[in-house]
Amino acid sequence: MSKLPSNVDEDEDGMDIDSNLQLERSQQIASRTxxxxxxxxxxxxxxxxxxxxxxxxxxxxxxxxxxxxxxxVSQEPTDSxxxxxxxxxxxxxxxxxxxxxxxxxxxxxxxxxxxxxxxxxxxxxxxxxxxxxxxxxxxxxxxxxxxxxxxxxxxxxxxxxxxxxxxxxxxxxxxxxxxxxxxxxxFAERSLPTAHSLPDSSNESTVQPKVWPVEDFVEQRDIASVATLWLACLGERFALDQQTLANVLRKPGYSKHYVVRNPSTGETLGFCATYLSYVDREGEKLVASLAILVVHPQTRFRGIGLSLHNHAINSLKRTRGIIRLQLGSTFPRLLYGPPSDDQSSDEWFRRRGWQFDKGAPGQGQVVHDFLLEFKDWHYRPGSSSTTEYRVCTQDDMTKVIDLVERTSALDDRLGWFDQYWTLINGPNVKDIVVAVEEQDIVGTALTYSPGGSQMSNNIPWPCRIGNDVGGVTCVSMFPDKRHIIMSGLINTCVETLRTQGMKRLFLDGVTDHSQFFTNLGFKEWARYRDVWKSV
CATH class of the missing domain: 3.40.50.1700 (Glycoside hydrolase family 3 C-terminal domain)
Structure with missing residues (x-):
């Protein structure tokens, strides 16, 4: 007769209870438990x-x-x-x-x-x-x-x-x-069947979400499949050819991109791009951009997007100096923010802490991209204006940088400063147009044309629209000057681009006074939501 486990009782005579019978009873009790x-x-x-x-x-x-x-559980009112x-x-x-x-x-x-x-x-x-x-x-x-x-x-x-x-x-x-x-x-005190999916559904083809391995984007390996994925997710309007997309993604030291791939075929199922931009001349504060997150339409609702989102956000938050997380990007610019005409993913991002509904900066404020045909330009110069509009020189740059640093912080346009700062002591200072009053710089804008400067790589949409499209970006001035100098500053940009053979102008990142630009002849090209949160 085998010896009973030590926790099994003995009878009053001190004799062992039959072990087989006791074991059977124990197994039955364990089974029911x-x-x-x-x-x-x-x-x-x-x-x-x-x-x-x-x-x-x-x-x-x-x-x-x-x-x-x-x-x-008792539902009793007196139970606290x-x-x-x-x-x-x-x-x-x-x-x-x-x-x-x-x-x-x-x-x-x-x-x-x-x-x-x-x-x-x-x-x-x-x-x-x-x-x-x-x-x-x-x-x-x-x-x-x-x-x-x-x-x-x-x-x-x-x-x-x-x-x-x-x-x-x-x-x-x-x-x-x-x-x-x-x-x-x-704490694993009992062994239970583990369901690796949620409770059974009547739809047998439903694939439940899981955590996917996230890999660093490798351009040589991934760019072709990412370009295909981009087109499948964003359609013709925001279509980019493979080389243009590669140029926008390539920002060594200031970008980190990620992919989720099919472990069997290597096919890219999801892609996420992130960037960093400096906020001011001190170089200690950064804006982190979750610039784009796309998952192939046939593999959504499986946890791919969540895996990419969480991996990217956790990586960005570990970067020293981050003061803002942006959904979308300023520069390089893939999309300024979530497109207004596609709200299919809003609830998904909302559950992850992003706000879309309040219409305020960072919480869904509308942002426009505009396109102007020069033949439609309706500029009327002011008869009594004392403002001078001209191309920037190196001697102007200190005042330009000071203006942009102050106004970008005031208008919540963090990331614009970096675009001007990179032009100091370089050959492309002439791309800046300034408004001058009594030797003070009171307004400024950046112009660019296809292949003319790094800005044409940072904002790919003018080239995407046509080779005769120039761009104007980072228009900076104090609010009390906008109604006085805005049209004159934009007119100088139009004339500058016209001398370079351009016939159209792409103006991005307009958050207010959209009717003002419409009256000048601009037509809306795209509309986004400005979404970000402070860290």
């Missing part, structure tokens, strides 16, 4: 194996538990207990350092929560009430650094609802048994 536990909590996804990372934490490491403020408090206790039995921080539906993740997240070594975020606040997960993932994040969904899931997060646990509500089963599951 496992089935019940499986119904209470199960892993939907753990692609990066973050649960294993949590189990390997050191005793001194801190786990941050973020839970919603919800009605108690926190339904998630038991989860904190169950976890603390398995790991000593648990910091339980509730959040409210109204305020979500606040600066207090961010402080805890930054100090912690792992994060467990619970969601409970429908509609699920998925944007909270995006915020936590965006600032997590290299910490594991476990999302615990304590609400019945719609079988078609996507939870495109790396590690997700689904529980049968937030009763005490369900929360205890969750703690056991997190």
């Amino acid at each position: 496992l089935a019940a536990a499986t119904a209470l909590a199960k892993v939907l996804r753990d692609a990066p194996e973050w649960l294993s990372d949590i189990r390997r934490l050191q005793p001194q490491d801190v786990i941050i538990l973020l839970t919603p403020v919800v009605f108690p 207990s926190d339904p998630f408090e038991p989860l904190g206790r169950y976890l603390s039995r398995r790991h000593a350092k648990i910091r339980h921080v509730p959040y409210t539906k109204r305020h979500g993740i606040t600066s207090t929560h961010l402080g805890f997240i930054k100090r912690g070594h792992a994060i467990i975020l619970c969601l409970a009430e429908q509609p699920l606040q998925l944007e909270l997960v995006d915020i936590v993932l965006a600032i997590r650094g290299d910490k594991p994040v476990v999302v615990v969904c304590c609400s019945p899931l719609d079988t078609k609802q996507a939870l495109p997060f790396p590690t997700v646990i689904d529980t049968a509500g937030y009763s005490r048994p369900a929360l205890e089963a969750t703690a056991e599951l997190i």
Whole structure:
């Protein structure tokens, strides 16, 4: 007769109970317990194996538990207990350092929560009430650094609802048994079937999101497939040939681009471009641009875009001196921001903390690109103006730089300063047009023509429209001067480009007074939303 396990009782006579019978009973009880536990909590996804990372934490490491403020399970008006408090206790039995921080539906993740997240070594975020606040997960993932994040969904899931997060646990509500089963599951005290996709859907072809490996963009290897992907996603209006796209992407030291590729074929499934631009002459502050993020139409909703977005944002935030993250780019300019006539991805980006709806700078303010046929130019010079308009010289550059530095900060046009700064002591100072009053520079604009300067590579759209299209960009002046000198400054740009053989003018980045430019003969070429957030 085999010896019983040490935790099996003996009978009153001190004789061993039949081991086979006891083992059978134990197996039956374990089977029923496992089935019940499986119904209470199960892993939907753990692609990066973050649960294993949590189990390997050191005793001194801190786990941050973020839970919603919800009605108690009892639903009794006199019950003021926190339904998630038991989860904190169950976890603390398995790991000593648990910091339980509730959040409210109204305020979500606040600066207090961010402080805890930054100090912690792992994060467990619970969601409970429908509609699920998925944007909270995006915020936590965006600032997590290299910490594991476990999302615990304590609400019945719609079988078609996507939870495109790396590690997700689904529980049968937030009763005490369900929360205890969750703690056991997190610390691997029982073995449960792991569902690597969300609950079964009637659509068998649905591919659930996952975390994809993100690789650095390598021009020689990737440019052809990225150019094909670009056309498939953006269409003819914003079409760029392979060489032009390569020129715009190539900015050594100030750009970093990423791809997700099919592991079998090497085909590019998603692409993300990022840039850095200096804000002022001190060279310590930077604007970081998430310039473009595209995923092939046939492979969307699989987590490719999320993988690229999170990887790019985390990489940018690690760069010293970043004061702003921009969705879109100034220079080099792929798209100024999300196009106004395509809002299909707005909700996706909104859940990741980007604001589109308020019409303010950085939160959806409308930005225009205009195109002017010179034959339609309706300029009427002012009869009493004392302003002189002319081409810039090297002697003007100190005053030009000072004006641009001050007005770009005032108008939230960070990144424009860098375009003027690069022209100092170079041959292309003549591309700058200035407005002068009593020896003071009161307005300035940059002109460029196809192949004439680096600016024609930074803004590819004039060449895309035609070889007779010149450009005007970074128009800078104080607000009280706009109605006085704007038309005269633009007229000097028109005449400058006309002498270079241009017949049309592309004006980008206009955020206000669009009717003013329409009255002068401009027609809208594209419209975007200005979207950014301070860091």
